[in-house]
Amino acid sequence: MSLPVTLLTLGGTIFMTQGADGGHAAPDAAAGERLASTLIDGVELTAHEIANVSSSDVRPHHLAEVLERARQAVDAGARGVVLTHGTDTLEESAFLLNRYWDREAPLVVTGAMRPASALGADGPSNLHDAVRTAASPQARGAGVLVVFDAHVHLADQVTKASSRSVSAFASAPSGPLAIVDGAELRLLQLVPERVARRTGSPTEHLPAVPALMAGLDEDLDLLDHLPEGTLAGLVIAGVGMGHVSPVAMPRLRRLLEAGVPVVVATRIASGGTSTHHYAYPGSEVDLLEAGAIMAGHLPPAKARLLLQALLAEDATAGTIREEFAAYAS
Structure with a gap:
């Protein structure tokens, strides 16, 4: 048969x-x-x-x-x-x-x-x-x-x-x-327990969530030139364990204070982001204290899609944090 x-x-x-x-x-x-x-x-x-x-x-x-x-x-x-x-x-x-x-x-x-x-x-x-x-x-x-x-x-x-x-x-x-x-x-391994699912299907148009890359001499100054309300959310492809320059921090704080969720991933292929290794300006501890969310082992492209899917269903800030916590590294 x-x-x-x-x-x-x-x-x-x-x-x-x-x-x-x-x-x-x-x-x-x-x-x-x-x-x-x-x-x-x-x-x-x-x-x-x-x-x-x-x-x-x-x-x-x-x-x-x-x-x-x-x-x-x-x-x-x-x-x-x-x-x-x-x-x-x-x-x-x-x-x-x-x-x-x-x-x-x-x-x-x-x-x-x-x-x-x-x-x-x-x-x-x-x-x-x-x-x-x-x-x-x-x-x-x-x-x-x-x-x-x-x-x-x-x-x-x-x-x-x-x-x-x-x-x-x-x-x-x-x-x-x-x-x-x-x-x-x-x-080669046991089938792992799946992460919590969304319901239904993706919306026809996902919310506007760009991904910006941090790096040498990159202070994310593009954020100064975007009209207010342009971004539904933002993903940063951070350096190292999820870091940005100190000069970028005021720009990210303004977004966070305006209620725009900011997720920080890493541009590094393996290892993911951290929550506690570094505490200098622009580090993961500084970003977390400002209200950002760390993407864990999700790369920037996937972090962006998860944030878009959550925003499309009007997820609360708490729900967004919980969803990303499943990928903590």
Whole structure:
């Protein structure tokens, strides 16, 4: 008996082809149709196209439709759902989807680094592994997963670690959840308890929350030139454990005193932010005393999406703090 799995497609490199010179990859509907018709032993794959766009063009309304169709598929008997997505913002979409995914069946996101027409195209193998993961009982309860290069990553931990390699994704701090070995899913760790979910789906337009990067000779003076009420919130990609320059602090204090939530992440790839190591002007202790929130091990892009999702549902300041506390490091 074949296991039913639903394939939803948003396009990405996995559904692109190149010109004869090997460059200028672009969406190709025929490539998508060929890949969507892939036969996998023991699986009945049903495909539905939502869009065929680059990941830089994925919007919240696309993800809302993904959630609606994925829930319908699982409620109708699908063992799991696979979503194709461009790799540039794949980790962000996976993270946001995981805030709302409320079924035990896995929602598995995959893609490709090489276009469908390239030598050694990785799309077919990634799709195969994603479908196997979606159908696996061991993936149930894990929420949204990312499958790439035979590795299975948790949505909250995955990050794109290379702009070129076919092994493009990594997980921090715990490493991959599992590997796909043929038709088997081999867990490398226990499926962790999931962070509290949001309800419903993302709003069509998320609140305006820019992310600014701290660094050498960067005092965030752009904040002096924004009209009052422009920002719903702000994320800082801080240096070190989540630090900014002392000169930036008055600007951030003005925002915080006006009720604008400020979340401070770190631009460093691992280690996360701190709450207690340093107490000089612009340090994490100074920022916390001013009212900022530390992002813990969430990178800036994911911290921004979590803050946007919370603001979209009019979450209180206390709720925002509680949600970020789940990612404390």
